[in-house]
Amino acid sequence: MAASLQESRYALFALRCSNWAERWFPDSYIFAAVAVLVVAISALAIGGTPTATATAFGDGYWSLIIFTLQMAFVVIGGYVVASSPPAARLIDKLARLPRNGRSAVAWVAVISMVASLLNWGLSLVFGGLLVRALARRTDLKMDYRAAGAAAYLGLGAVWALGLSSSAAQLQANPASLPPSILSITGVIPFTQTIFLWQSAAMLLVLMVVSLVVAYATAPGPQSARDAKACGIDPGVSVASITPRTRPGEWLEYSPLLTLLLVLLAAGWLYHEFSSKPAITAISGLNTYNFLFIMLGALLHWRPRSFLDAVARAVPTTTGVLIQFPLYGSIAAIMTTVKGGDGQTLAHHISSFFVQIASHDTYALLMGIYSAVLGFFIPSGGGKWIIEAPYVMQVAKDLQYHLGWAVQIYNAAEALPNLINPFYMLPLLGVLGLKARDLIGFSFVQLLVHAPLVLFLLWALGSTLAYVPPVSP
Template sequence: MIGKLGEQVTQLFRKYMPDAFVFAILLTLLVAFGALFWVGVSPLEIIVSWYDGFFDLLAFGMQIVLIIITGFAIALSPAVNKGIDYLTRFIRTPRQVYFFVVMIGMLLSLVSFGWLVITAVLARELALRIKGINYAFLIACVYFSMNSWVMGLSSSIPLLLNTDKNFLIDAGILETVIPTSYTLGAWLNITMILLLVLGAPIIMLLLLPKHQKPKELCELLAESSDETTMSIQEEASLIELPKKAVSDRLNNSVILQAMIVLMGVTYIVYHFMTKGLDLNFNIMIFFFLILGLLLHKTPIRYVVAMKRASSNISGVLFQYPFYAGIMGIMLYTGLGERLAQLLASVATIDSYPFYAYLTGGMVNFAIPSAGGEFAVVGPGIIEAVKEIGAGLPEKQVTAMISRASLSIAYGESLSNMLQPFYLLLVIPIMAKGVNIHPRDVMGYLLIPFLLFFVIQSLLVVFMPLA
């Protein structure tokens, strides 16, 4: 019954959901009208705010691009292909693939949401080897698996609260840092992790479409003429000149590549020895880059791998600035702050976690970045919580702020299932060479969103923090 309902929702999404770029345009206009009629900002101020924010995500967009192509290049290496061939000895059916992909994706995302790329690579390779996989549903499984990132080691809001001299302390909103024992180490967060890692794979299996013939990846590839069957080594050899040349010896030099890999490994070891488990985007990109160089052995093979990995990233390149523009309108017109104040104004000591959760989910549509969103709505929510908790012991107020902050993070992450911003992290890898779009995927995510919205809402309100 649940699976059949999921199929019906998917058909509705295919019928009514536009392309991801059109979604961004519609969202831009919606936020602009909100600033115009609710905040009372002039049209010119809205346009200026849109432009001012338009390029704020350029660095982030470039990081996303590099995460995608360096991760995908690793997957194109012979060593990884052999490893996945070995894995298929134990994972042989579509249901096992769906379950495994969701669970491993949740675990990887606990390290960093950038590791969603690894899940996407793994899922695509499994889909090439195992028959009967509904490929659009598998992409939905991969995308859903990123939900655990806000509970893990790279969760930006808890890490910000535990950072000395963060903007909340500088602004006088907080007096001191909030240790991660109140957030990432809280029973509420641990329960959320168990819920997602153990519960989400089972729920996705219950939603598996049963009444439609699945379109498999091999079938989709057969419909396209873009996918090359030539190996990277074969393509690299075509670049060589008919006669021996110094340029070819340099292009195929294992020693040159090994020297760069040695330098890279040295820095990676130095980074973690001096900075601890600091898994920021830059070190992850660098790690993926060095690992790719190691696996492909020669410079020219890595060039070919990166060329293939880069062939499907146009969506990220031109759509991220539009989301940055939306963020600019929310930030520079005061619309985001007004929305946070509205929701905080109706909160009570019993309901404030739910309103914080709701705020995180709603504002995420316009500011799909946990750190950026918290910079806009965090101060208003924290001030409201402090007012609600006036007269209570300091430790209790700190716990309330921690619960509200976690609630914003959970809401921000889950609402990604209703908008395709971070799906652009998955599509370049999983849709390479096939004609598949976000609207083919998003419908499978509505019911999981609704189920987890109810469960998480109850947990943020009633689950003890410690």
């Protein structure tokens, strides 16, 4: 009885956070626009000129255009694959396993976190589609918002500790590193970052804690809000194609073109995976999206069915297309507008933390700094290139383990994702929800994760000795 009461209190707190977020948290576009203005005012406050700030805003607006299209294709490719008859049947089988609403939320959390260790894009799409499949089960009484937040745990909890970690990948591949970073850190192999036993221990703790919080905060059957109550039809349309009416349509209804395109794609994929480590190949968003698009075409078999699925998927990318450019402007203002002393806003933030760091406080201060900056510049690999020259030089000067410094960045980088709509947008497109629908539940995760992550970074980092840089 006591345990049940305690669980209901956790769920009640999560519901209160969710209700507050639904009422007060703005649409994610408003959130991004306000963030642009906050950063612009900050740049002016340190002495940046209005002309430089406005120029950075305009120049940065299209700086993420490639990434924007990549993220849009994450949604389109995932939807196309999932709306094919074979994939829809597989997801439905996985959705049959949970026995109640709370276990369904926990099941989504597990799948999302495990998938994110291989590829964060996979965790978003697959987790969101699993939520939709579970939502079609009326016997579960599952809260659609809580399940959606659980699908986001891969991005908000552990993705950067896995094989798709941008920072770890960059540091392990000297050809990808800018000379300014390589000269400081040298090559840092995976054995000194994500394959450390300390990294594995932190990963295990975070996964277990995230799972417990997701289960404990999931509303019970009496207060759960299902997809219908959220105004969502959770069905993934697997519409049958209409018969062709003109002779000129025969290629649209024949698998011939699909088979030839997939054959060409198979040749490229063979070359890609044979010339690179498998994890490196699949971690590239272009490869990931290409694989999903070709797989979707194959599973739909006929071009007409494939094109119909793409048409249904495109509207779900609206948020990605219109909001990501604002984040590009934020990053440009922070990193290019110079103040009265000739330094950027990002440099001032980093300098503040690095100047007060010592060997014993490095993990805590760098973790806080990386999380704060990550809220305004939510870009894993790109932000690492900005930060690394400062934070790694300090780690080197303090004789701090360089590989663990990368892991500090990785673990702290994930924290702001829990309340930042940036990476949430593709998942929202799949679910049909707004950021405010998930923020209440993910905010509770942040309350638990923030002190836990900082403690683990400090405690586990104290067990590591300094390792001199390895030249390429």
